[in-house]
Amino acid sequence: MSAPLRHVPPMHALAAFEAAARLGGFAQAAEELCVTPSAVSHRIRQLETQLGTVLFERASGGVRPTTAGRLYLDSVREAFDKLAQAGAVLRPERERLRVSLPPTFARQLLMARLPEYLRAHPEVELEAHLSIPLQDVTAEAADVEVRWGRGDYPERVVRKLFDDTMVPLAAPSWVAAHAPAGMAELAGLELLRSPLLPWRPCFLAAGLDWGEPERGAVFNDLGMLMEIAAAGLGAAVGTRRLSAAWVETGRLVPLFGVSAPAPFTYYAVTTPAQSKRAVVQEFIDWLAAAFP
Template sequence: MQLPPLGSIRFFEATARLLSVKLAAEELHVTPGAVTQQVHKLEEFLGCALFERRSRALSLTEAGRTYFAACQESLGVLDRATSKITASRQVILVSCTPTFAAQWLVPRLQQFLGTAPEVDVHVSTTHRKVDLAREGVHFAVRHGLGSYPGLVSRLLLDDDLIPVCGPRLIAPRRSAAQADITSERLLHDSRRDDWQLWAQAAGMHELDANQGVVFVDSNATIEAAVAGHGVALVRRSLVEAELASRRLIAIKAPPLRATLAYYLVYREQTLEQPAMQKFFDWITWLASTHRPRADTAP
């Protein structure tokens, strides 16, 4: 039996389905370089090219199309066989950003799993807006205005943004004031305009929001603040654990009302399955406990 390097099949299938090394890497939680290496390994084994590589796009060669169809058929057989064996357990696939997963969802997820031992929750982290139907995602958490055509959305978190810093930044003092927020200390995520909006609302017109370090991922912004490298403007609900343990300190300064919110997004038919309804009830109830009192009042 002549079998290809089986590990490479998964990388090839994702790349062929998405026609993007970058998107395949995000889905598989590896680097684009790792995807490219595995695809080349498979091409070397087969002795032919599977992709036509252009400057800005990928397309399958004739051999690639034939092999992709065979891979999908084979993986489908394995998936169905696996599903029969594991039919007693329901898998819920949740897509969200790395920050939401690490700072809010995963630390609380054990609570849900303790009440639903028959359910497995798989968390897929990406900044990409996934196609729920095509990619088999049951729920997605999106940061936006809440309007997603063809999908149902439910508000999760819309609490204020607050300025925070690590104890090292203000040592030996144990509390921080608005005066501790200076231009060179600003830590930004990809939404750099948040600090500008905060400065206008707080009346700190001398604050230059163009200064400071910019991070692509909010997790890095939070960790930089914990390490004492500056001041971050973050949603309180995402740093509750750090505030409780005093790894972060809330600065005595006005909060900023967030223009965007986190929404749970799903297809209407998803809640027809009892396990999905159970997860939906849990996460929406949990989120409601983190909203301002005015939002949860009858």
């Protein structure tokens, strides 16, 4: 004899109900679940239809569970707790953390430091994905994004990782071939460009009211920019932190003692909902402390 058919509501509807009850609104639940508020509303209507009862009192300031909703919420939370306990029996307790990183930051600054974090946090299952700076493009959804920019990211929790300084740089072979005595002698020489770092702050620091160069190869990755400059194909601007590996090995040399504050730097960015997760807070704290 077969077991009786169970009319179990869809899991996505139960998750929407629990999140909306806990957070006090459909919009807040939508942000946590990474769906639209209308999707949350639809899922809860679907649940109410299946149960044959109203679960929320709706108001302009948000929602609150009805008496029936509060009773059902207790059952849903109990079921979720049992599912979580069952999963813990089947696997070690590891929390996934998805991080999006610009390529040069990942290779030149983070990779040497990351083993320290992983050794200290064996409970974290890290997923790292590369992004495209200034275009907010990443191949995967991320709990924490490291972004290169000015830090103006609306509706996000933002933390600056460090300040940096810009310097003009070139390969020793390029310097020997052109022998520029000062910034003014860069006029007419090959200046490599990137939308990620402008030349003008260094021009102004040298007392030159010049605009951005209108000629020269353009690279949207700072690591590529440093490599092309190190190959002797032109002068470039970089930041002290990002160019350190090339300068320390002698492949690039700073020019003329000129420097300027970098208009862009790296920020750790997350959503308000994700910022409440302990693993996210701890990773961002570690990032900020890793770059004194």
